[in-house]
Amino acid sequence: MSVDAVTVRRIAHLARIAVAEDEIDHLQGELNAMLAFVAQLEEVNVAGVEPMTSVTPMAMKKRHDVVTAGGIADDIVRNAPATDDHFFLVPKVVE
Amino acid sequence: MSELTSLTLADARDGLRQKDFSAVELADAHLLAMEKARALNAYVLETPERALAMAKAADARIALGKAGPLEGIPLAVKDLFCTEAVRTTACSHILDNFVPTYDSTVTSQLWRDGAVLLGKTNNDEFAMGSSNETSYFGPVTSPWRRKGANTRLTPGGSSGGSAAAVAAHLCLGATGTDTGGSIRQPAAFTGTVGIKPTYGRVSRWGIVAFASSLDQAGPFTRTVRDAAILLRSMAGHDDKDTTCADLPVPDYEAAVGRSVKGLRIGVPKEYRLDGMPAEIEKIWEQGRAWLKAAGAELVEVSLPHTKYALPAYYIVAPAEASSNLARYDGVRYGLRETGSDIREMYEKTRAAGFGAEVRRRIMIGTYVLSAGYYDAYYLRAQKVRTLIKRDFEQVFDAGVHAILTPATPSAAFGLGEKGGADPVEMYLNDIFTVTVNMAGLPGIAVPAGLDGQGLPLGLQLIGRPFDEETLFATAEVIEQSAGRFTPKPWW
Numbered sequence: 001m002s003v004d005a006v007t008v009r010r011i012a013h014l015a016r017i018a019v020a021e022d023e024i025d026h027l028q029g030e031l032n033a034m035l036a037f038v039a040q041l042e043e044v045n046v047a048g049v050e051p052m053t054s055v056t057p058m059a060m061k062k063r064h065d066v067v068t069a070g071g072i073a074d075d076i077v078r079n080a081p082a083t084d085d086h087f088f089l090v091p092k093v094v095e
Numbered sequence: 096m097s098e099l100t101s102l103t104l105a106d107a108r109d110g111l112r113q114k115d116f117s118a119v120e121l122a123d124a125h126l127l128a129m130e131k132a133r134a135l136n137a138y139v140l141e142t143p144e145r146a147l148a149m150a151k152a153a154d155a156r157i158a159l160g161k162a163g164p165l166e167g168i169p170l171a172v173k174d175l176f177c178t179e180a181v182r183t184t185a186c187s188h189i190l191d192n193f194v195p196t197y198d199s200t201v202t203s204q205l206w207r208d209g210a211v212l213l214g215k216t217n218n219d220e221f222a223m224g225s226s227n228e229t230s231y232f233g234p235v236t237s238p239w240r241r242k243g244a245n246t247r248l249t250p251g252g253s254s255g256g257s258a259a260a261v262a263a264h265l266c267l268g269a270t271g272t273d274t275g276g277s278i279r280q281p282a283a284f285t286g287t288v289g290i291k292p293t294y295g296r297v298s299r300w301g302i303v304a305f306a307s308s309l310d311q312a313g314p315f316t317r318t319v320r321d322a323a324i325l326l327r328s329m330a331g332h333d334d335k336d337t338t339c340a341d342l343p344v345p346d347y348e349a350a351v352g353r354s355v356k357g358l359r360i361g362v363p364k365e366y367r368l369d370g371m372p373a374e375i376e377k378i379w380e381q382g383r384a385w386l387k388a389a390g391a392e393l394v395e396v397s398l399p400h401t402k403y404a405l406p407a408y409y410i411v412a413p414a415e416a417s418s419n420l421a422r423y424d425g426v427r428y429g430l431r432e433t434g435s436d437i438r439e440m441y442e443k444t445r446a447a448g449f450g451a452e453v454r455r456r457i458m459i460g461t462y463v464l465s466a467g468y469y470d471a472y473y474l475r476a477q478k479v480r481t482l483i484k485r486d487f488e489q490v491f492d493a494g495v496h497a498i499l500t501p502a503t504p505s506a507a508f509g510l511g512e513k514g515g516a517d518p519v520e521m522y523l524n525d526i527f528t529v530t531v532n533m534a535g536l537p538g539i540a541v542p543a544g545l546d547g548q549g550l551p552l553g554l555q556l557i558g559r560p561f562d563e564e565t566l567f568a569t570a571e572v573i574e575q576s577a578g579r580f581t582p583k584p585w586w
Contacts, residue, residue, distance in 0.1 A: 001471070003462065015417060015461040016424075017454055018442035027458070030518055034459050037519045038406040038472070044479050051477035052484065055294040055308050055535035056560055061337045075196040079428035088426050091437045 001039070002032045099124035100264040104168055104321035105348075107267055111157060111167045118157065118167025122150035122211050125169045129213065129265050132238075134586050137250075137259040139174050139232045140182055141214040149211040156209065165328055166209030171260045171269035174215040175222055176202050176312070177301040181212070185303040186230040187220045189448025190429045199301025200333045201270060201312050208328045213266050216256030220450045221420065222277055222305045225524040226513065227255025229452040234510050237285060238263035238582040242549040245585075248507045251281030251524075254315065258285040261315045262582055268316040268325045272302060274309045275408055276503075276528030279540035282315060283502035283553025286542040286580035288322045288570065289315045291528075293561045294535035295340035297326075298333035306415035307338075309408075309532040317579065319541060319571045323347035326563065342561060350564035351571045356390030358569065361495040365401035366527060368504060374546045375501045382499055382543055382554045385576035386569065396495060398486040403479050404530040405522060410463050410476035411533075416453075417460030423448060455518065484534040491559050497569055500527050502540040502553035527555060537563050541570040543577045551580050 003011070008028045012019040019027065073086040082089035099121050102110065110116055126143050146169065153167035177183050177195035184190045198206065206212075219229040226249040228234045237250040238259055250259040254271030258281035261269050271278040273291035282289025290313045297312045304310065314325035327347050333339045362383060367376070383393050425431035425444035432447050434440030449457065463472035490498065504526055514521030531538040536557055543554040554573055558566045 001468075007462075008458075011458050011462045011465070013442075014465060015457050016421075016438070016441040016445055017449065017457065018439075018446035027455070030455055031459055031462070033517050033519055034409060034455075037522075038409050038476075040406050041403060041410075041475055041479055044400070044403055044475075044482065046475060046478035046482070049478040049481050051474055052308075052480040053477070055338070056340065058295065058338075058340060061334075061341070063334070072196075078196055079193050081425060081429070081431035090426055091434060091440050093437050 002035055003028060100128050102267065103318050104267040104316055104324055105318070107168060108165070108324070112162060114157070118150040118153040118211060119147060121167060122146045122169050122213070125213055125266060132263055132265055132586050135236050135238060135259050135263060136233055137216055137235050137256045137263065137265055138171065138214040139184065139186060139217045139256065142181055142212055145181065146211050146213050153209050153211060163207065163209030164324070165205060167211060168209070168267055169211045169213045170205060171213050171216045171257055171266040172202055173218050173254050173257050173270050173272060175218060175272050175303045176270055177303070178202055178212065178215065181215065183215065183303070184231070185221050186218050186232055187448065187450070187453065188231045188430060189423045189445070191231065193428050197301060200298035200335060201302065201329050204328055204331065210328070216260055216269060218256055219253035220453050221303065221416070222253040222272055222274055223416070223452050223456055224252045225276070225280060225521050226510070227252040228510060229450055231450060235259045236510070237507055238586065239285060239507060239550055240585065247510045249284065249510055251284035251507065253277040254281050257315045258282055258287055258289070261285070261287045261317060263586070268314055268321055270312060270329065271315050272310055272312045273532065274305050274412060275532050276525035278313050278315065279528045279538055279555055280503050280524055282540040284507040284551065286551030286582070287315050287317060288319050288539070288541050289313065290322050290326060290539040290563065290566065291531065291537065292326060292330060292563055293537045295338050296537070296561065296563065297330050298336040298339045300333055300335040304419040306412040307419060308415060309412060319567055319574045320348060320351045322539070323351050323567045340561070345564055347563060347567055350567045353568040354390065355386060355569050355572050358391045358496045358565070359494050360386050360391045360393050360569070361396035361490050361498040362393055363396050363398045363401065363498060363500060365398050366500045368526070372505055374552065375504060378543045378552045378554065379499070379501050382573055385573055386499065389572045394495065396490045396498065398490065398530070400479065400482045400486050401530055404483050404533050405526055407476040407479040407483070408529045408533060409522060410472050411480065413456040413460030414464050414473050415460070417457045417464065420453070420457055452518070480533050483530060487534045487536060496559070497565050498557040500555045500557065502527060502555040506546045506548070506550040506552055531557055536560060537566055539566045539570050541573045542580050543573055545580060
């Protein structure tokens with residue numbers, strides 16, 4: 001499988017990365033090089049094989065549903081580019 | 096290199112306790128060495144004031160007889176670990192002013208045990224690379240040079256700064272992270288020891304995430320014993336990471352020097368590649384001979400799905416990265432570009448903040464997870480991963496205690512030499528290390544010799560899950576047989 005220019009633009013949009021028109025060609029080539037490399041996996045017989053979902057077998061840890069941290073709103077917004085009071089500011093979302 | 100910077104971590108620990116020198120003197124010696132070695136670009140942030148304050152506190156605890164296991168030991172920390180009130184960037188423009196309000200679990204354990212922070216080390220952006228060349232702060236130059244040449248070489252990647260800092264005696268040990276080989280490959284390129292522990296051995300909490308099912312932190316040091324000491328402080332259960340194993344941490348140092356007599360060491364035939372340099376084959380053969388002489392039994396084993404590990408990795412890792420890196424949106428932290436609406440703000444921020452390799456991996460990850468392609472790529476890769484893991488399980492079930500392989504398919508290469516035209520050329524560096532991440536196993540790289548050009552070559556030992564002790568015992572035999580390798584200072 002390989003990607004065309006339309007697909008490259010669609011992926012960039014899905015990934016929320018702005019891509020200039022003059023970058024498309026180059027990106028398309030690089031993505032297709034990676035896809036050609038991973039195409040070897042098609043040779044592997046995976047019939048009846050379970051996909052890996054847990055790297056080391058372990059029981060899922062559970063904990064009581066209680067607050068373990070909090071009261072640190074100043075810390076939470078400390079690195080934000082734009083805030084007001086304890087809110088993150090973003091460009092207008094709703095008209 | 097002064098006398099104090101030439102000590103091993105173990106010797107420095109013992110010297111501090113015997114009050115042969117102070118933690119402040121030890122920190123000072125390293126800060127001076129760092130200043131003189133800025134041309135290597137190993138550190139992206141030096142923290143001299145913090146280092147001296149921590150060293151002073153360590154001296155006070157030593158005087159009171161309350162020294163921790165790493166009391167007064169000056170360390171470097173890869174810039175992927177969050178450090179409270181100390182800038183942490185993952186060497187990405189998108190995080191270049193990020194100052195965490197907390198420490199990662201690993202670093203908090205190092206400070207708990209008395210260690211001293213010298214600074215943050217350079218790495219490939221978000222740990223995506225094998226040569227440290229994708230860092231927003233520029234590449235690290237290896238302290239090693241080819242005989243009679245001054246070509247700038249890579250220390251490897253992604254933990255290139257940590258490896259270079261340890262090799263050049265700019266710290267006594269350093270932390271790294273390894274997703275596909277990012278500790279073991281730079282360790283091999285710089286003549287240092289690096290271990291990627293079993294997945295779940297070390298908490299990932301507070302480490303900038305790349306691929307969560309593959310990432311694992313570990314130490315870089317100049318000796319096997321030092322790696323054992325440092326791993327003991329880094330490892331252990333953490334409630335904040337649900338994948339972190341609830342198992343006691345052994346005294347790894349006690350395993351160093353343990354006999355390997357009677358151990359069965361597997362030699363996988365699939366790691367013998369066409370076109371592999373003769374020197375790599377030679378060092379591998381030498382490693383087998385050393386272990387045999389120490390009483391181990393060498394057996395040929397087969398890991399038939401080895402060749403599929405790297406392609407499967409280049410689906411799984413970018414897929415997880417595309418999901419993890421979705422958090423960099425210009426809203427909560429990091430860089431923000433202005434846009435006329437929120438979508439344009441996201442797209443411009445991420446285009447400006449991520450470098451080319453990171454953008455490429457996010458895009459391929461987005462593609463393999465997108466509707467209609469998920470089964471063909473991602474699901475298939477996860478099935479192949481099951482097969483890779485099964486290969487190892489079958490070998491271990493047959494009585495093999497550890498597996499010996501080369502660490503890398505070549506010695507260090509020059510900056511700018513690889514991956515310019517085809518990204519896959521760079522990815523092939525991880526061909527011997529990536530299988531270990533895919534199977535969640537522990538792997539250690541240990542220096543084994545120098546090639547004809549005077550550059551270090553490393554061997555890798557792969558262990559059973561949570562059996563890092565056998566790796567330390569076996570790696571020690573290689574270190575004792577091969578000796579240690581130090582670059583001649585030119586910087």
